[in-house]
Amino acid sequence: xxxxxxxxxxxxxxxxxxxxxxxxxxxxxxxxxxxxxxxxxxxxxxxxxxxxxxxxxxxxxxxxxxxxxxxxxxxxxxxxxxxxxxxxxxxxxxxxxxxxxxxxxxxxxxxxxxxxxxxxxxxxxxxxxxxxxxxxxxxxxxxxxxxxxxxxxxxxxxxxxxxxxxxxxxxxxxxxxxxxxxxxxxxxxxxxxxxxxxxxxxxxxxxx
Amino acid sequence: xxxxxxxxxxxxxxxxxxxxxxxxxxxxxxxxxxxxxxxxxxxxxxxxxxxxxxxxxxxxxxxxxxxxxxxxxxxxxxxxxxxxxxxxxxxxxxxxxxxxxxxxxxxxxxxxxxxxxxxxxxxxxxxxxxxxxxxxxxxxxxxxxxxxxxxxxxxxxxxxxxxxxxxxxxxxxxxxxxxxxxxxxxxxxxxxxxxxxxxxxxxxxxxx
DNA sequence: TGATAATTTGAACACCGTTCAATACATTTG
DNA sequence: CAAATGTATTGAACGGTGTTCAAATTATCA
Numbered sequence: 001x002x003x004x005x006x007x008x009x010x011x012x013x014x015x016x017x018x019x020x021x022x023x024x025x026x027x028x029x030x031x032x033x034x035x036x037x038x039x040x041x042x043x044x045x046x047x048x049x050x051x052x053x054x055x056x057x058x059x060x061x062x063x064x065x066x067x068x069x070x071x072x073x074x075x076x077x078x079x080x081x082x083x084x085x086x087x088x089x090x091x092x093x094x095x096x097x098x099x100x101x102x103x104x105x106x107x108x109x110x111x112x113x114x115x116x117x118x119x120x121x122x123x124x125x126x127x128x129x130x131x132x133x134x135x136x137x138x139x140x141x142x143x144x145x146x147x148x149x150x151x152x153x154x155x156x157x158x159x160x161x162x163x164x165x166x167x168x169x170x171x172x173x174x175x176x177x178x179x180x181x182x183x184x185x186x187x188x189x190x191x192x193x194x195x196x197x198x199x200x201x202x203x204x205x206x207x208x
Numbered sequence: 209x210x211x212x213x214x215x216x217x218x219x220x221x222x223x224x225x226x227x228x229x230x231x232x233x234x235x236x237x238x239x240x241x242x243x244x245x246x247x248x249x250x251x252x253x254x255x256x257x258x259x260x261x262x263x264x265x266x267x268x269x270x271x272x273x274x275x276x277x278x279x280x281x282x283x284x285x286x287x288x289x290x291x292x293x294x295x296x297x298x299x300x301x302x303x304x305x306x307x308x309x310x311x312x313x314x315x316x317x318x319x320x321x322x323x324x325x326x327x328x329x330x331x332x333x334x335x336x337x338x339x340x341x342x343x344x345x346x347x348x349x350x351x352x353x354x355x356x357x358x359x360x361x362x363x364x365x366x367x368x369x370x371x372x373x374x375x376x377x378x379x380x381x382x383x384x385x386x387x388x389x390x391x392x393x394x395x396x397x398x399x400x401x402x403x404x405x406x407x408x409x410x411x412x413x414x415x416x
Numbered sequence: 417t418g419a420t421a422a423t424t425t426g427a428a429c430a431c432c433g434t435t436c437a438a439t440a441c442a443t444t445t446g
Numbered sequence: 447c448a449a450a451t452g453t454a455t456t457g458a459a460c461g462g463t464g465t466t467c468a469a470a471t472t473a474t475c476a
Contacts, residue, residue, distance in 0.1 A: 007422085035462080035463060035464080036463080036464060036465080037462085045424080046424065046425045046426060047464085047465085048425060048426070048465085048466080048467085049423090049424065051465070051466080052423080052424080056464075057464065057465090112385070112387060113321075113381070115385050118385060118386040118387075118389075122386070131387075131390045135391070155406065156402070158393070158399070158403075159399070159402050159403040159406045160403075160406060162391065162399070162400070162403040163375070165378070165382070166378030166379045166382055166403070167371075167374055167375045169381065169382055170373070170374030170375055170376070170377040170378025170379070170381070171370075171374045171378075173321070173377065173378070173381055174373070174374055174377055177321055177323050178323065178326040178330070179320060179326075180370075182340050183370065185366070191367070191370070192370070194364070194367050195366075195368075195370040195371050195374070196371075198363065198364070198367045198368060198371055199371050201414070202410060202415055203410065203414065205413060205416075206410030206411065206412070206414025207410055215453090215454095219454095243431080243432060243433080244432080244433060244434080245432075245433090253455080253456090254455065255434085255456090255457080256434085256435080256436085256455070257455065259433095259434070259435080260454080260455080264433080264434075265433065265434090
């Protein structure tokens with residue numbers, strides 16, 4: 001029965017078409033300006049088609065979220081995998097995260113800010129697959145730092161990972177929402193990275 | 209010339225009416241659901257009236273932003289003013305900030321997340337009055353910690369204040385956007401405060 | 417080829433921010 | 447006091463939004 005399979009394949013193709021168009025518009029124009037009608041007209045279908053593949057706009061953006069997460073988080077951790085020293089790798093991860101967050105605002109918003117994606121997620125059971133994975137890599141890295149004698153042994157992996165994550169997340173979001181303008185600095189990015197250096201030197205000394 | 213003054217007073221009254229209605233709806237239903245039409249109908253005026261007092265929706269929200277900032281930041285710093293020890297006061301400030309951020313999501317979003325307010329601000333010249341003020345209090349507190357011998361003398365006030373701010377801001381925003389759900393904890397709030405304690409113990413040891 | 421099933425459409429609904437000619441009201445003038 | 451002027455407010459209209467669903471189109475099967 002090759003016919004049913006072809007149908008299924010064609011369905012998936014349209015679904016991908018939608019997702020890619022959505023992604024393109026989203027990256028170029030942001031969440032607010034990515035409308036169902038725009039997506040539909042870009043792929044030369046009627047608006048209704050989207051609702052035959054995604055329950056609503058939230059679910060479409062959740063699909064974008066998942067794809068970005070899958071792709072970008074893997075790339076992030078992969079890019080620092082070669083660094084043998086766990087503390088150096090931890091620092092490099094933070095720097096890459098910050099770099100990525102400010103160079104890819106839309107993606108970052110999709111993954112870590114927008115709540116429409118979380119609303120869609122809450123409707124599902126499979127809570128956090130890739131997200132949990134990323135946190136696990138971070139926690140493993142912290143454990144390595146403990147094992148290597150950089151950090152003392154009694155620190156909690158969850159608490160410490162949140163401590164690190166919230167710091168870089170805070171930097172990215174303050175930057176991306178223009179809140180760093182209160183600081184009277186010419187080069188905001190350099191300023192952030194300097195602040196991050198202070199943070200890491202503090203981590204190095206303070207978790208020992 | 210009492211007549212012109214009365215007119216002016218009436219104008220201000222309507223402007224305040226708008227602002228208060230906007231605030232009420234915003235607090236109850238969030239940014240997305242606060243529409244010009246809803247605000248107008250609540251105060252029993254037509255939608256057009258709002259545009260006679262505010263250039264657009266962004267400027268209306270900037271007014272809400274300014275009011276929240278003026279009121280809430282003052283209250284925050286005032287609530288810890290009595291603590292003599294600078295390090296203890298710094299910790300208390302962080303805890304109050306976190307507490308406020310998660311107990312008042314809408315207000316927090318208004319002050320530190322929404323970019324519509326920043327877009328409206330960018331159109332104005334008077335950049336950051338209250339915001340800068342808040343950062344200055346924080347920087348002064350850090351300076352006191354240096355003077356009291358808690359922190360070493362060569363740390364940079366700007367970098368360190370950003371370090372502290374971005375941490376608590378990160379915690380609040382991760383919490384408020386449901387991103388802490390990746391952690392398998394029952395009590396997210398307690399978890400955050402524990403993480404913050406680790407952070408402060410790290411600050412204490414790492415900035416000395 | 418005709419009947420049936422699956423796919424896709426696009427008009428319709430109830431909203432949104434924003435504008436602006438027209439209306440309603442207040443004040444001043446004759 | 448009435449008419450004329452000036453000001454404040456209205457609300458319909460414009461071009462958008464997410465979403466639904468009867469209807470039209472297209473593809474498969476007998």
